[in-house]
Amino acid sequence: MTVVSTTPNSPGAAPTSGATILVVEDDEPIRDAVVRGLGLHGYDVNGAGDAEAALATVGRRRPDLLVLDIGLPGMSGIELCERLRSVGVDVPILMLSARDQVGDRVAGLHAGADDYLVKPFALDELLARVQALLRRARATAASTEVVVAGPLWIDVDRRRATVDGSHLDLSRREFDLLAVLAANPDIVLGRIRLLELVWGYDFEVDTNVVDVFVGYLRRKLDAAGAPRMIDTVRGVGFVLRPGRV
Amino acid sequence: MRLATRTALAAFIAASLTLLLAGAIFQGRLADVLQDRVDAQLEDRAESAPILAAIAERLGRSELAATVAPARVVVGDAVVPGGVIELGDLPESPLPAPDGPGWTTFTADGERWRLYAIEVVDVPDVGDRALVQLVEPLGDVDREAGVLRRRFLAAGVFVSFAAGAAGWLLGAIAARPLTRLRRDTASLREGDPAAWQVGDRYGTPEVDDVAAALNINLRRLSDETVRRDRALDAARAFAASASHELRTPLQSALTNLDIARSERASADERIPAIEHAHDQVQRMAASLTAVRALADAEFADPAWFEPTDLVEVIDRIVADERRRYPLATIELVEVGDGLAAEGSVTAWRDGVQLAVGNVVRNALVHGGDHPHVIIEVRGSDVIVDDDGPGVPAADRDRLVGRFAKGERSTGSGLGLAIAAEVTAGHGGRLMLDDSPLGGLRVVVRLAGD
Structure with a gap:
């Protein structure tokens, strides 16, 4: 394994207020309250009641972050997320879901969302995630490095990852996770540390996004013909072992 | 216990009891018949007893022995010393004491003997009266009866077991419709409740009746199962909708209250937020009332x-x-x-x-x-x-x-x-x-x- 260059992987402290956020939620009282709540903290917030309105808004002016309800009437939040990702909208997307929509939540992450929040949630929880995701988005945009680990070649600057020369099609968050794991070879990274490094969550958070995304990464690496590199260390976290080829 | 085992056991017991009863009756009769034969011989011999008694003194004993023996003639002391003439192969053990005419059975020399005593009166030269005791061993008769008894017992045991086996076979054949019904019933466990039915023809009216009754109950059960599954699906869908219906205003109320208590919010922002939250709580209350009313309507008494x-x-x-x-x-x-x-x-x-x-x-x-x-x-x-x-x-x-x-x-x-x-x-x-x-x-x- 060769590290061509490294930069410290700590969340940047870039200010996030003033960022534009689009809240897509069909229930007007919720949408209205979330728009006002985020607005109170200095964000420039717009609301959309359905997927079509959201697409129209994104088309006019791309927001810095989307808060997206999974249960939209007509085109669902998952479909909207997929559509946005497929047209190259790579801003952070935070899904809102109900507790009984576990399957939908995972589908949302699979469709390219960065994280989800279970209703009912406190405004503080939403704010913390919004801030972290915005900071991370800016921080990763600024980093430049190339990491090589076994058959893996990760060009952080161009956001390109290859296995033995063949391209890996990764979502933004999958790419960041893989880059962090590859930059710390043979070092076990706990879930909290990964949430901090990849999602920018420097606060207590109740989520299983790390496990879900590690699962996606394993599947994609396996499909690309890479050996199994990401191990689970029970009770601790995950580790990438490049040398085991 | 299996049905075939039951019929086998029943047949075995019935055959055994019948044979035991027959055996008991037959054995008594057998001994009688065999003894009658001996008695007839004794009576034949008795016919010549008076003459024998009369000439007993005159003829040589050896000649008498050939026709009358074995017998004992009690003639009194006046005729011969000791008063008894013994003829032929009498048992070594003494005969029963002469106590008048009639039939007696006694045991001597390890076997049974039959004794027929007749009184002869006006016997010339011998005296007024003489008692002739004719005897005949019953050993052969008893041996013959024993052989017959053993044969009968062997035949009885064989017949009882044969009856048991036949009973088992017949029971198995008779139980075949039931066995088929059992197999059909067992296979119901898997599969669609709507298809829960056994056949309607099993070959015997009794089993057909059971199958018909079973089918009626199965239909009831499958209807009930389908109804229950549908009700469960409806209940799940309802629970999901109801929870959505309650969660939505709850979320809105929560966010509004978060705004109202935020230090960043001004009084102008706080009051509408509290009003919104209040509206949403009322919306939840109305939903709860409606859900309750729906449940009442659904299960109206x-x-x-x-x-x-x-x-x-x-x-x-x-x-x-x-x-x-x-x-x-x-x-x-x-x-x-x-x-x-x-x-x-x-x-x-x-x-x-x-x-x-x-x-x-x-x-x-x-x-x-x-x-x-x-x-x-x-x-x-x-x-x-x-x-x-x-x-x-x-x-x-x-x-x-x-x-x-x-x-x-x-x-x-x-x-x-x-x-x-x-x-x-x-x-x-x-x-x-x-x-x-x-x-x-x-x-x-x-x-x-």
Whole structure:
């Protein structure tokens, strides 16, 4: 394994207020309250009641972050997320879901969302995630490095990852996770540390996004013909072992 | 115990008992028959006894021995010393003492003997009287009887076991329809409850009757299972909808309260936030009430039904709604023979009030700017017309569903679903149609068609 260059992987402290956020939620009282709540903290917030309105808004002016309800009437939040990702909208997307929509939540992450929040949630929880995701988005945009680990070649600057020369099609968050794991070879990274490094969550958070995304990464690496590199260390976290080829 | 084992055991016991009884009777008779033979010989010999006795003294004993023996002639001391003439092979043990004529059986030399004593009177030269004791060993007879007994016993054991085996075989054959029925029943465990049936012909009327009774119960069970599965699905869907219906206002109230307590919020922002939160909590309360009403409607108790004056019930609704919607025109019309007013409709009064109330409020919410609503009572039908935009035919079924809301709806989305459940509880139904007023017509039918 060769590290061509490294930069410290700590969340940047870039200010996030003033960022534009689009809240897509069909229930007007919720949408209205979330728009006002985020607005109170200095964000420039717009609301959309359905997927079509959201697409129209994104088309006019791309927001810095989307808060997206999974249960939209007509085109669902998952479909909207997929559509946005497929047209190259790579801003952070935070899904809102109900507790009984576990399957939908995972589908949302699979469709390219960065994280989800279970209703009912406190405004503080939403704010913390919004801030972290915005900071991370800016921080990763600024980093430049190339990491090589076994058959893996990760060009952080161009956001390109290859296995033995063949391209890996990764979502933004999958790419960041893989880059962090590859930059710390043979070092076990706990879930909290990964949430901090990849999602920018420097606060207590109740989520299983790390496990879900590690699962996606394993599947994609396996499909690309890479050996199994990401191990689970029970009770601790995950580790990438490049040398085991 | 298996059926075949039972029949085998029964056949074995029956055969054994029969043979034992036959054996008991036969054995007694056998001994009699065999002994009769000996007795006849003794009687034959007895015929010549007097002559024998008379010539006993004159003839040589050896000659007598050949015809009479074995026998003992008791003649008295005067004739011969000791008074006894012994002829032939008598047992070594002494014979029973001479105590008059008749039959006796005695044991001597390890076997049984038969003795026939006859008295001979006026015997010349011998004296007045003599007693002739003719004897015959019963050893051969007893041996013969023993052989026969052993043969009979062996034959009896064989016959009993053969009967048992035949019983097992017949039992197995007789149980075959039952075995088939059992196999058919066992295979029911898997598969679609709707297909839970066994055959109807098993070859014997008794088993066919059991199968028919079983099929009736299976049909009942499968109907019940299908109904239960459907109810469970409906309950799950309902729980999901209800939880969504409650979570949504809860989320909104929570966020508004978070805004209200935020240090960043100004008084101008706080007060509307608290008002929003209050509205949402009320929305939750209304949803809870509606969910409760729906459950009541769904499981209406027959005891709640009583003769009800529909017009009176609806008149109260009209009075309430006129107060709530002062700009609306609400008319109540009674059509027909006035039976409804006389209370000839058996109905669940609170349910009817809930159902018609929901339909009327629905009409008022979706009616024109100054809504015009006509309520017509026709027998056990309550027909509600409004002058709103109406509902496209394709959308009507959905609107009767749970948590379905129209464009202008502010309620729980359960109003028409509750009305539909109430009508179903009366054996009737809820029908949506075009209204002559231009809007929607809802027929609340409180009786079967």
